Amino acid sequence: MVKVGVVGVGAVGAATVLSLIERGGMCREIVLVDLDSRRAAGVAADMRYATPLAPTVEVRAGGYDDLAGAAVVIITAGLNEKSGGATDRSDPEGRRRLIGANAEIYAGIVPRVVAAAPEAVLMVVTDPPDPLAVLTRRLAGHDRVFSTGTLIDSLRFRVHLADRLKVRPRDVQAMVVGEHGTSEVLLWSSASAGGTPVLDLLARCGEPVDLIRREIEDDIRFANITIIEGTGASQYGIGVVSALLVEAVLRDERAVLPVAAYYPPYETTLSLVSVLGAGGVQQMFEPAMSEDERAGLERSVVALREAAERALAVLPDGA
């Protein structure tokens, strides 16, 4: 039976599990592991009562050993932006302020996950996901590691573009690449709907396109602040995203999505166009980019490399 593990059953972990249950799909068994084992047990017991209403899935709390045989392990453990004091959105460091604390936590978790589930694909959700994925890859000693990267940012970009275009977000194609964080790059040049660049579609609205661009970038930023002020941290959107990514791996969908994996040409883990399926990210490529976008990506790579170094610093002699 196809098993999925969740390490860290806070708000994001729980939303992911609820979404996995509701969506049915390939997942048949879910094991919840949390430092606070009472929390894991409580969430498992609560979720179980939803299962008669959805395709059969078993949910239970467990220890690391219970991850044995898991096809995917989702790691959401760690401090979030609020508990880690990273809510000053004008701070260029942003989520990177969480690196030290969460890298320590990962250094404790990942070896135990890998010992129990050596074949599992590891999906990093904790902030900042990209440097933590670098650390996870090093700790795991294999390449079946990816992070949720900029997929949630890309969905935000699509939702706000769709608002302006007055169409269904599903039909707007737009990506954010680079860091899931302050250096991320919105790919305006390739964003499209109905086979037509969104910049052309927006231009037809009558307002100056540069103004609309800035407004949409503000919409995204404003929505993020609204979430953080309202509930402390993004959890429902990222939970659904995480469930969907797990399904893409389990089903070997070869989905084309902006999630982050180690990309040898840049010697770090970042979101580009990734093909996600069995084993994790099977292929990556750089999308078409304008010169500005490429320059932005390069800046993001620099920031990510530096952040990765800081994450790796928790290893004994930078191993």
Place this chain on the structure above:
Amino acid sequence: MVKVGVVGVGAVGAATVLSLIERGGMCREIVLVDLDSRRAAGVAADMRYATPLAPTVEVRAGGYDDLAGAAVVIITAGLNEKSGGATDRSDPEGRRRLIGANAEIYAGIVPRVVAAAPEAVLMVVTDPPDPLAVLTRRLAGHDRVFSTGTLIDSLRFRVHLADRLKVRPRDVQAMVVGEHGTSEVLLWSSASAGGTPVLDLLARCGEPVDLIRREIEDDIRFANITIIEGTGASQYGIGVVSALLVEAVLRDERAVLPVAAYYPPYETTLSLVSVLGAGGVQQMFEPAMSEDERAGLERSVVALREAAERALAVLPDGA
């Protein structure tokens, strides 16, 4: 477009919304109302980013006025067991300790909901749901009021029976009637799987049936304590249940479920077998019961009537 309102966007409200979005179905627009308008706005913003991945649903925060035209309004506002100090599970009062505080809150909310959405069906989720549904019906001045009642208890009963029988919970038929609370009645006599009484099926296991009965009742109680100790309060199971009940109303499913509505023969609101569809509960009847079960139901009715009186006491001169 079919609109659903949610008043009170805590953990239960949010799980309900996530489940409504994931399930698709009839609901097209969801309005979130919360005393803490920043929380409603935060949850709405967060949920929106899940919507490109599911059938089109709009989620937004609003005030009571924005409930205009809603087909169903879900009320989850109020203190929960933990915040209301009702976590001593040996206390025979149980959730009824919350009546005073939550009746006051409902007295403030319901008239505003009814003023904005006079045609809406009102679904009460807040604990204790049955007395609060009596109050809501009085405040609303109409009969399109029901509570989630003992549906979640019935699911728990089914899940733990299924554990023993080693079958899928969906295929175990079992109901809990009466109060969603300490006086609830598990209908062992009519519980069945595959057209066969579960008591017969359990008897084949070799253990004394009375012992197994007690163990299952303990399993249910134990799981509930596990949830409360783990996360403070049941939220995911009840969220999925709430989404499913809303769908039954919107789709006029004429679903046969143990939810609570006003039942004239007993002059109070309690869970019996209810037929749920357009307009709420369209019909109710008493299931087959053993003498003991009937006696238990009568005790539950007494407790519910008294609790309803306490809820109604918030009205000026008991109006």
Place this chain on the structure above:
Amino acid sequence: MVKVGVVGVGAVGAATVLSLIERGGMCREIVLVDLDSRRAAGVAADMRYATPLAPTVEVRAGGYDDLAGAAVVIITAGLNEKSGGATDRSDPEGRRRLIGANAEIYAGIVPRVVAAAPEAVLMVVTDPPDPLAVLTRRLAGHDRVFSTGTLIDSLRFRVHLADRLKVRPRDVQAMVVGEHGTSEVLLWSSASAGGTPVLDLLARCGEPVDLIRREIEDDIRFANITIIEGTGASQYGIGVVSALLVEAVLRDERAVLPVAAYYPPYETTLSLVSVLGAGGVQQMFEPAMSEDERAGLERSVVALREAAERALAVLPDGA
């Protein structure tokens, strides 16, 4: 990747595939095998264009060899009631008239399926499914064989009861056991809704219950004639049923359903209460029955044993 084979891609086979694709679930790859390889190729090509709109499933035509590794193989090949001249509904033989022709066809098919997919669960859909399942079990030399049995009959029973009770069919519990054919037994005594016998619920309608019983039995018969006169043979309902049964096996649901498997006490294959999961039917038991129902079941067993003999007669020296 989880693979399902379909041998015989007529109307029923195609409806099954469409339903498997639409439902998502565990199935990831579907191989279509048909004597008319052009038909298999045509259906596969047509279905493929629906797949971008549903969870990823690959559908392709193939030969028996391509069934290698299939978890379940669905066999729908053979003459149907119309092509086999079994449409005289007053004929007590009914579908059994197809035994000779379809047993010959199965004798050609099953060994090739088993050679290619020795580990697969085999699901028999072709009429008459129960004797053909006996033959299939003998040819396969293993016990992972079941037929769709009386599940479709049970759904018909539930739908027509629900019509009378004016409730959702999903919430009516009712089973038909014995033969999928003229000797089938409707279990009126255990049919229930909301924990209450349907005979009691129907009695409250005011009409004599015996009259209503006869009318419902006529409704079922009439609907069947309507289907046969309209389209030649039942195909859509049975297609959805087949997809659902496959999912129960793949997901190891331990679903409790009236499908047919070999039941040692009766030394034949018939529908009783079956627990369906990994490996096929894992457990069977006889539901509670009235004396009349039990007598009916015994007559059905006699008819099924005789029919099974006729199916086995295609084997060299009744092997």
Place this chain on the structure above:
Amino acid sequence: MVKVGVVGVGAVGAATVLSLIERGGMCREIVLVDLDSRRAAGVAADMRYATPLAPTVEVRAGGYDDLAGAAVVIITAGLNEKSGGATDRSDPEGRRRLIGANAEIYAGIVPRVVAAAPEAVLMVVTDPPDPLAVLTRRLAGHDRVFSTGTLIDSLRFRVHLADRLKVRPRDVQAMVVGEHGTSEVLLWSSASAGGTPVLDLLARCGEPVDLIRREIEDDIRFANITIIEGTGASQYGIGVVSALLVEAVLRDERAVLPVAAYYPPYETTLSLVSVLGAGGVQQMFEPAMSEDERAGLERSVVALREAAERALAVLPDGA
């Protein structure tokens, strides 16, 4: 309750109904109308037995009067390519050979549909859909008319591109515009995956792009021949497509899809980028096109205008 009508319950109509039932969504009631009322009754009776397994939908056969109140009416009645003798795929006329016969049939049907359901959106599926939509719009006297157009062709394009790119078809963006027929235009210039032109992605494969283009165009043509030789006509893919389009209207999704509606600048009905929601196509625009593609579109417009004239010729004095 949201009602959908289906006029013409052949293979395509039935596949559409099965898909509507399986998908749940907004549709609550389906009325089947067919010249052969026994066929409609048979399909309805058969489909009903699938409904306990899916969200509540009522399916019934009826006459035109029963379409009253339908939100959408799907018209699939008429000769198909095989019965109409339009299977010579080298014939540049293609589906247009069916115009005469099917326009006569539509002249009989549409006024009766509009008389019964004057507010309904009309969706034309019968071949050739675009000229028949012109005729339908004239007969209906309103603009809530669209055809399935080139959406199925676009899905074919996406599936075969995805084959070459070895990714999930859902993530390939590609459209076919103009006629659903021999003059259709594949928009290679705007086809993309992961924000990158597919022509660039294909170029990386090492083969000359022009060769790959021709091969993909052949793949599409070959698959179509495979379908027609195998089952007589495309039915399952188009059925799923039709169900999805109905849902987009009922849910007011503002989906961005290549379906056909009347486009004033070209004075005919053709597929461009259409925004589909309540009331049908709410907006249309021309996607970005290369010069060759634009020239192809203009040729398609000429063919469509002429075909529309032939369809309109069934009206008394070309009314």
